[in-house]
Amino acid sequence: MSGDVCIVGIGIHRFGRTDGLSGVDQGVYAVREALADAGVEWPQVQFAYGSSDAAGNPDTMVDRLGLTGVQFINVRNGCAAGGSALFSAQMAIKSGEFDLGLAVGFDKHPRGAFNALPSEYNLPDWYGEVGQMVTTQFFAAKIMRYMSLFGISQKTLGMVAEKAFRNAVHAPHAWRRQPVSLEEILEAPLVSDPYTKYMFCSPAEGGVALILASEKKARELGKPLIRLKAATMRTRPPASFEVFAPSIDVVADDSRPRGTASRIASADAYRLAGIGPGDIDVAQLQDTEAGAELMHMAENGFCADGEQEQWLAEGRTEIGGALPVNTDGGCLACGEPIGASGLRQVYENVVQLRGDGGGRQVAAKDGSAPKTAYSHVYGAPGVSAVTILER
Numbered sequence: 001m002s003g004d005v006c007i008v009g010i011g012i013h014r015f016g017r018t019d020g021l022s023g024v025d026q027g028v029y030a031v032r033e034a035l036a037d038a039g040v041e042w043p044q045v046q047f048a049y050g051s052s053d054a055a056g057n058p059d060t061m062v063d064r065l066g067l068t069g070v071q072f073i074n075v076r077n078g079c080a081a082g083g084s085a086l087f088s089a090q091m092a093i094k095s096g097e098f099d100l101g102l103a104v105g106f107d108k109h110p111r112g113a114f115n116a117l118p119s120e121y122n123l124p125d126w127y128g129e130v131g132q133m134v135t136t137q138f139f140a141a142k143i144m145r146y147m148s149l150f151g152i153s154q155k156t157l158g159m160v161a162e163k164a165f166r167n168a169v170h171a172p173h174a175w176r177r178q179p180v181s182l183e184e185i186l187e188a189p190l191v192s193d194p195y196t197k198y199m200f201c202s203p204a205e206g207g208v209a210l211i212l213a214s215e216k217k218a219r220e221l222g223k224p225l226i227r228l229k230a231a232t233m234r235t236r237p238p239a240s241f242e243v244f245a246p247s248i249d250v251v252a253d254d255s256r257p258r259g260t261a262s263r264i265a266s267a268d269a270y271r272l273a274g275i276g277p278g279d280i281d282v283a284q285l286q287d288t289e290a291g292a293e294l295m296h297m298a299e300n301g302f303c304a305d306g307e308q309e310q311w312l313a314e315g316r317t318e319i320g321g322a323l324p325v326n327t328d329g330g331c332l333a334c335g336e337p338i339g340a341s342g343l344r345q346v347y348e349n350v351v352q353l354r355g356d357g358g359g360r361q362v363a364a365k366d367g368s369a370p371k372t373a374y375s376h377v378y379g380a381p382g383v384s385a386v387t388i389l390e391r
Helices: 023-038 058-065 081-094 125-129 135-150 154-168 182-187 215-221 261-273 290-299 308-313 330-334 338-354
Strands: 005-016 047-051 071-075 100-108 190-192 205-214 227-235 282-285 372-379 383-390
Touching: 005 023, 005 081, 005 215, 005 338, 023 058, 023 100, 023 205, 023 338, 047 058, 047 081, 047 338, 058 071, 058 100, 071 081, 081 100, 081 205, 081 227, 081 338, 081 372, 081 383, 100 338, 135 190, 135 290, 154 182, 154 290, 154 308, 154 330, 205 215, 205 338, 227 261, 261 290, 261 372, 261 383, 282 290, 282 338, 290 308, 290 372, 330 338, 338 372, 338 383
Parallel strands: 047 071, 047 100, 282 372
Antiparallel strands: 005 205, 005 227, 100 205, 227 383, 372 383
């Protein structure tokens, strides 16, 4: 088989809180939207990969979509579950075995913070008993260390959140669609220093579906070619500092960036796509908290550690900036239904490449829709998935 894997259909159920609908309901809604967008029927779908963390097994949706006997595999991989489902789906098409498939993710988390269990991450019970499973504390400690090493201010954290809520005004699928001023963000109650309540995303609900096809099949369907030039998924290297890690390794020189799963997945993706960070027109980066977006800007090769302060001050990550980041408000504004979150980023990138972003639409230097789009997701216990799209 020759040619690229293409995304020929996209569907989304809005994120946030939807009383009366289960997570599976929201996933089914997204699949039906994606099928209609692709112009195909469910019996034509040859395989599916589905991700959910708290809302049941995705393969059960065949009761609603149709009992066609389709191969349907469930994926559970922390916050990178959606990205992992997409990675698996594109591999199935690249193998030559299939030419039309589905990647779907959904979730419906209970209100309140995530309740991760130590045993799920091969950690002893005492690790949870002393509070180390509280992710807000970990991410606060991680950004405090990063701010100290590379000179990032709390104001810059606030500017990331301010941008997210401003962008989300124009994203119908986002949860938090009201602007919040920088002053209100910075003066809000602290959750874990230096993060105020507006600097963390919330667990949420939502569903996203993507229909993937071989290039030959995409041409048969008459769809615009949105090519999946790279999809990578990697685990953590030695000495990285990860959520739910029992410790951080001592290294000879702690002034230099440590290796991370994101750095490996990112480098892998650029190699596969045959391009570099400077060739990307729009990016969706994991921003479960405001500092994550900043750290991931560097880990994905877009800037050096410590340059983020200047980038934000100059507006370089705004919709009209040199590299628009999280154009739909990211996790901060959309929330994070774990199974759907990584696929939402890819959904948003397809919208951007099609030129359908409305008030949040990114323009390339020549005024047209962007040519390349990048998405990155990071999850416990140090896994990362990256995709690069091109039209």
